[in-house]
Amino acid sequence: MTLRPRDMSGHPPAIAPAYRSSRLRGPTQAPIAIPATPTETTGPVFGHGVLGPLDGDLIRNFAAPGQMAIGQRTIVHGRVTDEAGRAVPNTLVEVWQANAGGRYRHAKEGYLAPLDPNFGGCGRVMTDDQGRYRFETVKPGAYPWPNGGNDWRPAHIHFSVFGSGFGQRLITQMYFEGDPLVARCPIAQSIPAGGAERLVAPLDWEETVPMDARAYRFDIILRGPLATPFEATP
Amino acid sequence: MTQRESPSQTAGPYVHIGLMPNHAGLPGLYDGDLGAGPIMAEGQPVTLRGRILDGEGASVTDAVLEVWQADGTGTPGIWARRSTDGPDGDWVLDTVRPGPMRFDGGWMAPHIALWIVARGINLGLQTRIYFPEDDHSADAVLAQVPPGRRRTLMAVPDADGYRFDIHLQGPDETVFLNI
Ligand SMILES: [Fe+3]
Numbered sequence: 139m140t141l142r143p144r145d146m147s148g149h150p151p152a153i154a155p156a157y158r159s160s161r162l163r164g165p166t167q168a169p170i171a172i173p174a175t176p177t178e179t180t181g182p183v184f185g186h187g188v189l190g191p192l193d194g195d196l197i198r199n200f201a202a203p204g205q206m207a208i209g210q211r212t213i214v215h216g217r218v219t220d221e222a223g224r225a226v227p228n229t230l231v232e233v234w235q236a237n238a239g240g241r242y243r244h245a246k247e248g249y250l251a252p253l254d255p256n257f258g259g260c261g262r263v264m265t266d267d268q269g270r271y272r273f274e275t276v277k278p279g280a281y282p283w284p285n286g287g288n289d290w291r292p293a294h295i296h297f298s299v300f301g302s303g304f305g306q307r308l309i310t311q312m313y314f315e316g317d318p319l320v321a322r323c324p325i326a327q328s329i330p331a332g333g334a335e336r337l338v339a340p341l342d343w344e345e346t347v348p349m350d351a352r353a354y355r356f357d358i359i360l361r362g363p364l365a366t367p368f369e370a371t372p
Numbered sequence: 373m374t375q376r377e378s379p380s381q382t383a384g385p386y387v388h389i390g391l392m393p394n395h396a397g398l399p400g401l402y403d404g405d406l407g408a409g410p411i412m413a414e415g416q417p418v419t420l421r422g423r424i425l426d427g428e429g430a431s432v433t434d435a436v437l438e439v440w441q442a443d444g445t446g447t448p449g450i451w452a453r454r455s456t457d458g459p460d461g462d463w464v465l466d467t468v469r470p471g472p473m474r475f476d477g478g479w480m481a482p483h484i485a486l487w488i489v490a491r492g493i494n495l496g497l498q499t500r501i502y503f504p505e506d507d508h509s510a511d512a513v514l515a516q517v518p519p520g521r522r523r524t525l526m527a528v529p530d531a532d533g534y535r536f537d538i539h540l541q542g543p544d545e546t547v548f549l550n551i
Binding site (some may be wrong): 311 | 374375376377379380381382385387388389390391393396397400401403406407426428430432434438440441448449451473475480485490492493494495496497498512516517540547549550551
């Protein structure tokens, strides 16, 4: 598969002044277009064997035996496809997030909200042969961050996805339907033309488990092939 | 059926929790951090190190960098993940010297692909490390890079291998690639 050149208009600009950290860290020159070579169309392959039994269960994967993380029980699931609509099977999806109070378990994080001794904030799953993935967690809290003003991140989960070639590598964030902070977030709003909406996961009532956990659906699209073949069966 | 790629978002300051939890102080979640183990591959051993510098020349010490390269025979298959939170913001990679790789009827010069994410980086940055002593005349990727900027993609020999510093901005801004 050879990759179609990346459409930069769908991504935040390298320097988005309202997101202060990007001012000194975003390249000032446009990236140079190159052909996709074997270096970009191949990439690391991880077997399902890398996963431990609790890697997709953030409620329990850091908890003491018999304990669970505090927070709203949440299922996140979706499908990874490419720009041609084809499933991206057997690819690794890594996620990380704050706890229910909006605090990360990280040495550089000093927000007032307490750590939850039973929550690590890290998980990983693989997509199946249809590109589907699913994990369980607690809904992360919103948190304030130093950006020069009264800035709060909406509740979000960070996603890292591999795809089948190194040129498809993507990191993004998932937001939750109905969160008024998305519209106020300089990071989410750095995506042009209201594109933040594409990262808002709707509440999925079908998958919501009564008396247990609400579900959210988050589909991810990776870069696709140069020519769209007409087989295009997902 | 054509869909648009999902928008990118910054990896943020806590990316280590997700990508290298053992290193980030969350032991026991995973057996080990992916991409952290020693590289066992055919080829001549080589050590690479470098820093990532922002527009004021400050070392970016909260980045994660991934490597994808060929082994000494030119076959892609070596992947590694490193952080830049060493004492000077250095990342270090003990790997093998990649071999030339066939592409489009010709040969690409030996190279190592890098992908960099961090707080303040809105879309993962792709670049390449080349080695100054190789023949780059037929390389299809370098051919797209203005001659005056090609030096930003060349490793610099040092005492125990090579250095490759990445400049996010400034007169020496590294060439980043849109594949
Ligand atoms: Fe975050």
